[in-house]
Amino acid sequence: MSLKESSPIRVNPDLRKEREKASFNISELTYIIDRGEDKTNRRRYLVSLALNDPDFNETNMNFLSRDEQYSSVVRRSVHIVQKLRKMKLTDLKDQFIYKAAALRGHGSIFAIHDLMLIPMLQNFATDEQKKIFLSKALNYEITGTYLQTELGHGTFVRGLETTATYDPEHQEFVINSPTLTSTKWWPGMLGKSANFAVVMAQLYSKGKHCGLQSFLVPLRSFEDHRPLPGVTLGDIGPKFGAESNDNGFCRFDHVRIPRINMLSKYATISPSGIYSAPVSDKIIYGAMVLTRITLVAAAARVLSFGCTIAIRYSAVRRQTELTPGGEEPQIIYYQSQQLKLFPPLATAYAFLFAAHNIRDRCDQIQDDIIAGNMSSIQELHGLSSAMKGFSSLSATSWLETLRLSCGGHGYSHASGFPNLYTNATALVTVEGEYSVMMLQTARYLIKCISMATSGDKLPSLALYLTSPPPAKCSARSSTDFLNLDLLVDAYTHRAFRLVSVAGKTLQSKIVSGKPHHIAWNESHIELLKAAEVHSHYYVVKNYVNSVKQLTMSQPLKSVMISLCQLYALHGIQQSAGDFLQDGYMNGNQIAMATEQMLLLLDVIRPNAVALCDAFDVPDELLGSILGRYDGNVYENMYLWAKSSPLNKTEVHESYYQYLKPMLKGSKL
Numbered sequence: 045m046s047l048k049e050s051s052p053i054r055v056n057p058d059l060r061k062e063r064e065k066a067s068f069n070i071s072e073l074t075y076i077i078d079r080g081e082d083k084t085n086r087r088r089y090l091v092s093l094a095l096n097d098p099d100f101n102e103t104n105m106n107f108l109s110r111d112e113q114y115s116s117v118v119r120r121s122v123h124i125v126q127k128l129r130k131m132k133l134t135d136l137k138d139q140f141i142y143k144a145a146a147l148r149g150h151g152s153i154f155a156i157h158d159l160m161l162i163p164m165l166q167n168f169a170t171d172e173q174k175k176i177f178l179s180k181a182l183n184y185e186i187t188g189t190y191l192q193t194e195l196g197h198g199t200f201v202r203g204l205e206t207t208a209t210y211d212p213e214h215q216e217f218v219i220n221s222p223t224l225t226s227t228k229w230w231p232g233m234l235g236k237s238a239n240f241a242v243v244m245a246q247l248y249s250k251g252k253h254c255g256l257q258s259f260l261v262p263l264r265s266f267e268d269h270r271p272l273p274g275v276t277l278g279d280i281g282p283k284f285g286a287e288s289n290d291n292g293f294c295r296f297d298h299v300r301i302p303r304i305n306m307l308s309k310y311a312t313i314s315p316s317g318i319y320s321a322p323v324s325d326k327i328i329y330g331a332m333v334l335t336r337i338t339l340v341a342a343a344a345r346v347l348s349f350g351c352t353i354a355i356r357y358s359a360v361r362r363q364t365e366l367t368p369g370g371e372e373p374q375i376i377y378y379q380s381q382q383l384k385l386f387p388p389l390a391t392a393y394a395f396l397f398a399a400h401n402i403r404d405r406c407d408q409i410q411d412d413i414i415a416g417n418m419s420s421i422q423e424l425h426g427l428s429s430a431m432k433g434f435s436s437l438s439a440t441s442w443l444e445t446l447r448l449s450c451g452g453h454g455y456s457h458a459s460g461f462p463n464l465y466t467n468a469t470a471l472v473t474v475e476g477e478y479s480v481m482m483l484q485t486a487r488y489l490i491k492c493i494s495m496a497t498s499g500d501k502l503p504s505l506a507l508y509l510t511s512p513p514p515a516k517c518s519a520r521s522s523t524d525f526l527n528l529d530l531l532v533d534a535y536t537h538r539a540f541r542l543v544s545v546a547g548k549t550l551q552s553k554i555v556s557g558k559p560h561h562i563a564w565n566e567s568h569i570e571l572l573k574a575a576e577v578h579s580h581y582y583v584v585k586n587y588v589n590s591v592k593q594l595t596m597s598q599p600l601k602s603v604m605i606s607l608c609q610l611y612a613l614h615g616i617q618q619s620a621g622d623f624l625q626d627g628y629m630n631g632n633q634i635a636m637a638t639e640q641m642l643l644l645l646d647v648i649r650p651n652a653v654a655l656c657d658a659f660d661v662p663d664e665l666l667g668s669i670l671g672r673y674d675g676n677v678y679e680n681m682y683l684w685a686k687s688s689p690l691n692k693t694e695v696h697e698s699y700y701q702y703l704k705p706m707l708k709g710s711k712l
């Protein structure tokens with residue numbers, strides 16, 4: 045089923061005309077986004093299975109209480125599992141697509157189970173442990189979550205307080221929460237759903253601290269779902285978004301688990317309690333790295349949703365006569381509106397290509413990691429930390445711009461933006477808070493500078509630190525700024541300069557005698573900047589490479605090049621100071637770059653709606669009246685308002701209780 049086939053026939057004429065202007069074949073781009081026509085077809089098939097299933101045809105979640113939302117998600121999550129079993133749909137990628145469609149963008153009660161518990165078991169369990177736990181987990185006989193964060197510590201993982209003390213006599217670990225601040229806090233699906241967890245805890249054996257390890261801990265009874273003895277848990281209450289999710293808290297009071305329940309592929313404990321350490325103590329962080337990688341794709345996805353809503357709506361909405369009595373133009377006509385819409389569209393594609401690239405890199409070095417090759421782990425950590433941070437913050441801030449671009453209606457849940465934004469902003473925090481992750485990459489970049497100084501080989505993404513590009517931008521005319529290589533040079537120069545500035549700032553403070561941690565803290569601003577410009581360089585370079593290397597027709601290539609140019613030029617215009625500060629560009633060049641950026645808005649305009657259609661998001665998943673494929677916004681806004689529960693009765697019951705007595709005797 046294609047998106048068009050699923051949509052009503054009567055399409056808003058303005059939106060139809062926008063589509064007619066498109067210069068490229070939408071399906072060709074959709075295949076590139078999905079990484080193959082066969083994958084697009086498979087995705088559409090799986091999505092149609094879920095969308096056409098009456099069991100998933102839920103009432104509007106926006107009008108439900110939190111309790112009702114949670115129940116609905118539980119019901120659908122269970123149906124999903126039953127249907128997966130019936131259809132024998134075992135491929136995890138297929139399952140992911142099917143689940144997302146069945147849940148219409150809401151988190152399944154098995155989301156953390158799928159995203160973190162399964163990969164933990166796949167990557168950190170021994171064969172024996174896999175036999176016991178993995179098949180049960182894959183079959184949802186145990187449903188788990190990932191308990192790491194505590195009330196007192198999320199960022200500082202080494203500072204977690206939960207303990208796992210080995211008891212050789214019984215060959216068991218005793219899991220304990222010794223303080224209030226050691227209470228596990230935030231894990232998704234913990235509050236009411238999960239019956240099992242991977243728990244991160246400090247291991248003690250023979251009276252010695254052996255560092256952080258991961259343990260498989262049953263949480264709830266298989267008989268009646270009540271917390272098991274010694275386990276206290278519950279929901280943490282309403283949050284900024286993701287209302288249907290039961291993020292929870294959990295305390296352990298000397299809970300005993302067998303020795304086999306410590307994930308032991310890399311670190312082991314003998315029956316008598318002798319601890320054998322892994323090749324690196326950072327292997328334990330592997331699940332976080334893998335999840336961070338998936339969050340780059342998530343950032344691209346939420347942004348593609350936001351662009352689809354705001355751009356389609358901007359083609360439908362008309363506002364303000366240009367000449368007295370003249371026709372009101374579509375708001376997409378306004379240059380200021382285009383500047384709110386098209387750079388995020390370019391960003392969505394930039395992040396999409398980045399997500400593809402990171403996934404490929406991760407797959408390539410997965411084997412190295414399994415073999416314990418630390419340099420590969422470090423490289424992946426350096427890239428995934430920064431890109432998780434950079435893409436999530438950028439996507440979230442663009443979503444707010446896109447919401448505002450829809451005027452008043454953007455404030456309504458009917459637009460889809462409140463849910464989209466409040467869920468997306470969590471990406472900045474989860475799996476490592478933005479600044480914390482960027483500082484990890486900065487640490488990696490500083491290490492790369494030292495490696496370059498001592499003549500060691502640098503990883504490909506940091507190679508620019510050894511071969512700086514020319515010190516001056518070569519652009520002479522504004523059209524020179526359309527040259528993709530010139531744009532990559534500009535970003536390379538900026539990254540080289542500002543990473544070097546961070547290195548020198550840190551070094552000068554160390555040389556002046558400050559302890560490393562003080563020097564580090566006093567260099568935070570330069571270090572954060574270094575990680576930001578490194579990420580920006582990577583995204584631009586990868587975008588350019590993708591556009592150059594991907595096989596596509598000429599009409600599509602020319603649109604993708606324009607988008608890529610817009611992404612890079614918009615970044616230059618927004619951060620002009622970075623390019624001016626050392627004289628790499630002059631004021632005239634910035635003016636030329638800005639001029640080209642504005643000209644590109646006109647170039648992109650005829651293809652803007654088609655570029656959104658290529659994301660191929662069915663209305664049921666978009667969850668927005670403003671962004672409907674058929675553009676029939678107003679009639680559906682009206683129907684939406686009429687379906688509000690507050691409109692069930694002409695006169696609300698509170699009138700009789702409060703207003704009526706107050707108004708008694710009043711007359712006009």
Ligand SMILES: CCC/C=C/C(=O)SCCNC(=O)CCNC(=O)[C@H](O)C(C)(C)COP(=O)([O-])OP(=O)([O-])OC[C@H]1O[C@@H](n2cnc3c(N)ncnc32)[C@H](O)[C@@H]1OP(=O)([O-])[O-]
Pocket residue numbers: 156159190192193198199200201202232326329330332333335421422425473474475476477480484487488491
């Ligand atoms: C999706 C929705 C569900 C959400 C789920 C969650 O949120 S779950 C909860 C998610 N929670 C979070 O995401 C918590 C975020 N916090 C953390 O991940 C860690 O506490 C930390 C990375 C901030 C610091 O860790 P630390 O204090 O142990 O480390 P350090 O700073 O002292 O550096 C020492 C060395 O270790 C290296 N190294 C570090 N990490 C990695 C890695 N993954 N790989 C490889 N290497 C790594 C680092 O490069 C450095 O190397 P160098 O230079 O010495 O050669």
Ligand SMILES: Cc1cc2nc3c(=O)[nH]c(=O)nc-3n(C[C@H](O)[C@H](O)[C@H](O)COP(=O)(O)OP(=O)(O)OC[C@H]3O[C@@H](n4cnc5c(N)ncnc54)[C@H](O)[C@@H]3O)c2cc1C
Pocket residue numbers: 156190191192193196197198199200229230231232286291470473474475476477478479480483
């Ligand atoms: C929706 C949601 C779902 C979650 N799901 C899970 C889950 O399933 N499992 C789980 O275990 N956890 C989960 N978490 C927890 C999440 O991983 C943490 O909240 C996150 O890692 C941030 O840690 P923190 O809350 O300790 O932030 P803090 O570290 O307290 O951050 C507060 C501020 O301090 C700054 N800061 C902290 N340390 C430093 C530093 N070293 N240098 C500079 N600045 C610093 C940060 O930049 C930030 O501005 C979830 C959180 C949310 C919001």
